Amino acid sequence: MVGAFQDGDGRPTLGNLDALTSDAALSALKGSLVLSATTALIGAALGALLAYLVVSLPSQSLLRRTTLAISGVLAQFGGVVLAFAWIATIGSVGIVTKAMSDVLGVDIYGSGWLFDLPGLVVVYAYFQIPLMVIVFAPAFEGLRPQWREAAVNLGASTWDYWRHVALPLLTPAFLGALLLLFANAFAAYATAAVLVSQGQPIVPLLIRQAITSEVLLGQANVGFALALEMIVVVTIVMVAYNLLLKRTSRWMR
Amino acid sequence: MTPTRTFKVVRAVLLLAFAAYFFVPLIAMLDFSTQARGSTEGRTWDNWQFMVTDEDLRSSIIASLLLALFTVVLMVALLVPTMVWVRLRVPRARGLVEFLCLLPLTIPALVIVVGISNVYSWVTYLLGDSPLVLTFAYVVLVLPYSYRAIDAALSAIDVATLAEAARSLGAGWFTVIARIVLPNITGGVLGAAFISVALVMGEYVFASLLHFDTLPVAMAGIYRSNPAAAMAAALASMLFVALLLVGLTFLSRDRHRHDQGAS
Numbered sequence: 001m002v003g004a005f006q007d008g009d010g011r012p013t014l015g016n017l018d019a020l021t022s023d024a025a026l027s028a029l030k031g032s033l034v035l036s037a038t039t040a041l042i043g044a045a046l047g048a049l050l051a052y053l054v055v056s057l058p059s060q061s062l063l064r065r066t067t068l069a070i071s072g073v074l075a076q077f078g079g080v081v082l083a084f085a086w087i088a089t090i091g092s093v094g095i096v097t098k099a100m101s102d103v104l105g106v107d108i109y110g111s112g113w114l115f116d117l118p119g120l121v122v123v124y125a126y127f128q129i130p131l132m133v134i135v136f137a138p139a140f141e142g143l144r145p146q147w148r149e150a151a152v153n154l155g156a157s158t159w160d161y162w163r164h165v166a167l168p169l170l171t172p173a174f175l176g177a178l179l180l181l182f183a184n185a186f187a188a189y190a191t192a193a194v195l196v197s198q199g200q201p202i203v204p205l206l207i208r209q210a211i212t213s214e215v216l217l218g219q220a221n222v223g224f225a226l227a228l229e230m231i232v233v234v235t236i237v238m239v240a241y242n243l244l245l246k247r248t249s250r251w252m253r
Numbered sequence: 254m255t256p257t258r259t260f261k262v263v264r265a266v267l268l269l270a271f272a273a274y275f276f277v278p279l280i281a282m283l284d285f286s287t288q289a290r291g292s293t294e295g296r297t298w299d300n301w302q303f304m305v306t307d308e309d310l311r312s313s314i315i316a317s318l319l320l321a322l323f324t325v326v327l328m329v330a331l332l333v334p335t336m337v338w339v340r341l342r343v344p345r346a347r348g349l350v351e352f353l354c355l356l357p358l359t360i361p362a363l364v365i366v367v368g369i370s371n372v373y374s375w376v377t378y379l380l381g382d383s384p385l386v387l388t389f390a391y392v393v394l395v396l397p398y399s400y401r402a403i404d405a406a407l408s409a410i411d412v413a414t415l416a417e418a419a420r421s422l423g424a425g426w427f428t429v430i431a432r433i434v435l436p437n438i439t440g441g442v443l444g445a446a447f448i449s450v451a452l453v454m455g456e457y458v459f460a461s462l463l464h465f466d467t468l469p470v471a472m473a474g475i476y477r478s479n480p481a482a483a484m485a486a487a488l489a490s491m492l493f494v495a496l497l498l499v500g501l502t503f504l505s506r507d508r509h510r511h512d513q514g515a516s
Binding site: 046049050053056063067069070072073074076077079080081084085086087088089094095096126129130183186187189190193194204207208224226227230231234235238 | 260264267268271274275277278279280281282284285359360361362363364367368451452455456457458461462469472473476480483484487488490491494495498499502
């Protein structure tokens, strides 16, 4: 059944692939890559921090279980609702915007940055951080206290322990999670579609323009070519992810 | 290692900061959705009532709920017999089935839309243009999640023995699946259903690009004319989905507890 749908996928001629090197397509690809990389890095760093904070709580703590449950919900959270939530927060009449201008006299809305790439970074972080927490918390939980005790017994300071034991163990898991977040941001569409109404800063929006355009006919095939481009990027990321996953599973049992 | 006092303070501050980042937008939505229209002061629930009174919004909510229902029914009807059959008769095909089911997870939804937009022009031609035809696409979309939930439940029971016992007592394959296996994996099926409903309620990519009026599409449309009502609908759907997902975590926790009790 899945296969049947994939058959409908574009069989692009070389002409459509040429469209990929147009200025619009290249800048959209660049925008997408920058956006995905930035949000993956921010999400991974903050998510790892939050995961560490949560895991350092006692394992029966209510706060710990609630945070993990909320993360599970928020990581699935996206699309139209998320876009609305941020418009209500830092849109032109959002509560934070109003509070800031009332109290501090600062205009954080500016010239509408929320509706362009920088805004997307803030908004995407909202689901990237929780995703990182649920992906990465098990890695922290896998760090056995015995390893730390062993290191301390051998005369290691806290810094030595993190530098020589914990970080090397966590690195593959961290990189793997980073790739997962990258693919997640790269594939996201709905939030951006609602927020960004002018211009096509990222590939998914360019595809929307290509397949829904009423001005230019025959753009659908360009959409296929762009979709192919997305598949290529995601495939590369996923292959790398699987390689890292194999390496991670050596220690995280 | 007991955490030091400084660490505890820093941890509390950081956790509060994260909580603010995650909850302020939700509170902002609530605030926005209860504002009276125009420049009048005060609070009102009119925007929440709009969900019931507005024709378009109401029909889109009904469409989304029906879609969720049909998707779940079709998903269970397809997935459970297939997975039981594969487990019992063709274990070699298991890897293939797993690969096919997890495939939609790695391909961006947008790419699938681009791929099936041609297929859908035929589907709408044959079956009419009710949003409910999206069921077929959504079943594919929820496959990865449902597969995992049902697979975990099936692994926990001894399907082969159950099926052989039932068969030797004269049960047909339909009876085996519907009356023997299904009651034993209720937890997994319920979990799969919850996550499917959650996904379908929030799905925007397929519906908007194929031009069907489901709830998220209607919300995005109404936002232009009546932002507050759109916010109210968005918050309501978000709460509904959150409830389902929290229920899901409780379901899986209960299952773990049972497992531990049995072993």
